Amino acid sequence: MSERHFDVSLRELKDKLLVMGGYVERAIEYATQALIEFHPEKLKLVYDIEAQVNRLHKEIDEGCVNLLALQQPMAADLRLIVAVLKISTDLERMGDHAVNIADNSGRYLNGPPLKPLIDLPKMATEVRAMVRMSLDAFVQRAETLAREVLVREDLVDSLKNKIFKDVLEYIKSNTKDIEQGLSLILIARNLERVGDHSTNIAEDVIYALTGEDIRHSPRGDGLKEVLKS
Amino acid sequence: MKPILQVKHLSASFGESLAVRDVSLDFYPNTVTAIIGPSGCGKSTFIRCLNRLHEEVPQASADGSVVLNGKNIYGPGVDPVQLRRKIGIVFQKPNPFPSFSIFDNVAMGLKLAGIKKKYLLYEYVEKSLNQAALWDEVKDKLNAPGLSLSGGQQQRLCIARALAVEPEVLLMDEPTSALDPISTARIEELISVLKKNVTVVIVTHNMQQAARISDFTAFFLLGEMVEEGETSKIFTAPREPRTERYITGRFG
Numbered sequence: 001m002s003e004r005h006f007d008v009s010l011r012e013l014k015d016k017l018l019v020m021g022g023y024v025e026r027a028i029e030y031a032t033q034a035l036i037e038f039h040p041e042k043l044k045l046v047y048d049i050e051a052q053v054n055r056l057h058k059e060i061d062e063g064c065v066n067l068l069a070l071q072q073p074m075a076a077d078l079r080l081i082v083a084v085l086k087i088s089t090d091l092e093r094m095g096d097h098a099v100n101i102a103d104n105s106g107r108y109l110n111g112p113p114l115k116p117l118i119d120l121p122k123m124a125t126e127v128r129a130m131v132r133m134s135l136d137a138f139v140q141r142a143e144t145l146a147r148e149v150l151v152r153e154d155l156v157d158s159l160k161n162k163i164f165k166d167v168l169e170y171i172k173s174n175t176k177d178i179e180q181g182l183s184l185i186l187i188a189r190n191l192e193r194v195g196d197h198s199t200n201i202a203e204d205v206i207y208a209l210t211g212e213d214i215r216h217s218p219r220g221d222g223l224k225e226v227l228k229s
Numbered sequence: 230m231k232p233i234l235q236v237k238h239l240s241a242s243f244g245e246s247l248a249v250r251d252v253s254l255d256f257y258p259n260t261v262t263a264i265i266g267p268s269g270c271g272k273s274t275f276i277r278c279l280n281r282l283h284e285e286v287p288q289a290s291a292d293g294s295v296v297l298n299g300k301n302i303y304g305p306g307v308d309p310v311q312l313r314r315k316i317g318i319v320f321q322k323p324n325p326f327p328s329f330s331i332f333d334n335v336a337m338g339l340k341l342a343g344i345k346k347k348y349l350l351y352e353y354v355e356k357s358l359n360q361a362a363l364w365d366e367v368k369d370k371l372n373a374p375g376l377s378l379s380g381g382q383q384q385r386l387c388i389a390r391a392l393a394v395e396p397e398v399l400l401m402d403e404p405t406s407a408l409d410p411i412s413t414a415r416i417e418e419l420i421s422v423l424k425k426n427v428t429v430v431i432v433t434h435n436m437q438q439a440a441r442i443s444d445f446t447a448f449f450l451l452g453e454m455v456e457e458g459e460t461s462k463i464f465t466a467p468r469e470p471r472t473e474r475y476i477t478g479r480f481g
Contacts, residue, residue, distance in 0.1 A: 004478070004479075072437055074464050074465075074477050075466065075472075075476050076473055076477060078464070079466065211465065211466025212466075
């Protein structure tokens with residue numbers, strides 16, 4: 001059977017979503033590299049990318065609404081379109097968080113570094129891996145990979161908590177550095193949110209593939225499993 | 230919820246050829262169940278077994294049981310004509326009695342059931358035409374021929390005729406496939422109102438229609454029932470790959 005018009009439109013939509021995902025990955029990469037490797041010049045790239053992400057967000061949503069209205073998709077097709085619609089919203093929010101990270105990195109880099117950053121680079125690496133894995137799970141239609149993203153959320157949360165605690169302790173005794181400390185806290189907070197959106201994407205991928213809605217259900221002790229492996 | 234109608238291991242044949250193969254399915258009171266599937270999958274034969282119309286075809290036979298309120302309609306001593314008052318049917322093409330007036334089309338079943346008093350007949354006819362959402366359009370011309378109505382009105386007349394004898398179950402075999410979208414929408418609207426009083430089983434080729442109006446959906450293929458379940462589940466996440474392929478239009 002020749003490829004249906006519907007399948008062609010759906011593939012174009014998926015391709016667009018991947019381009020958007022690629023942009024978001026780069027935005028997060030530049031925003032965190034700027035901070036960790038002292039490359040403030042990379043911050044501008046984050047803002048340029050965000051405009052592209054916003055444009056694709058609207059284009060993808062429009063494509064989804066058109067397919068829903070004109071083709072009345074069912075079953076796996078319907079689940080896929082619903083997933084694309086939600087993933088594009090998650091990616092757009094991730095783009096916003098990348099901009100927040102860039103803003104705060106810029107502020108932090110205005111002064112001398114407070115102390116060597118240890119957990120923040122670790123957290124950035126972990127979050128970027130989550131983003132990458134959730135998008136790979138979507139492309140490869142890989143349920144196992146999507147489930148792996150979910151268990152990594154705990155690790156990111158614990159890194160964020162540790163950064164909050166360390167920075168708080170530091171600025172309590174170094175009050176002149178409150179502003180820079182706050183920037184680090186906000187960066188950790190935004191990275192954590194990026195991780196949360198990756199988790200949403202993974203959940204949407206699982207829904208699209210299996211029809212199972214696993215949101216808001218207990219995950220077991222994911223952190224222990226990841227640390228063990 | 231206790232089923233009103235239970236089909237158990239039903240098979241149906243035309244001579245040597247098996248059209249429905251070992252289907253078991255329950256229907257619940259005041260719900261709409263849609264039977265979907267490609268042409269020739271046995272869905273029409275299946276619902277015709279539910280009020281014993283199938284056996285009217287020469288060489289046709291059915292095996293298994295269909296239990297209405299605890300009683301097997303294929304059991305000994307069941308009169309198929311009496312049964313069809315409890316389980317009515319509406320067909321694909323509107324088929325009013327050609328030489329009958331609108332009034333007589335609806336009153337016929339009542340007369341056969343022994344109701345003779347004119348005022349009673351009038352009461353039932355008005356009630357049935359109201360239930361079929363046709364009363365307002367025909368109340369001033371009850372003596373006009375049934376065939377003088379539009380296609381959509383004729384179909385509602387047939388629904389009124391089926392409802393007149395107060396059936397418990399209403400079978401509908403593609404009741405809107407010969408109608409325009411406006412008439413189709415009226416019948417669909419009507420079905421969702423009717424289910425307050427009757428249990429509806431509808432065969433439809435139109436999957437959007439099944440999705441819009443039914444509570445439960447059963448998918449038939451090559452005489453077998455592949456899958457049944459809540460309509461919202463069947464159209465968002467069916468269990469069977471064959472159902473998935475059919476409803477996403479990927480068959481063949």
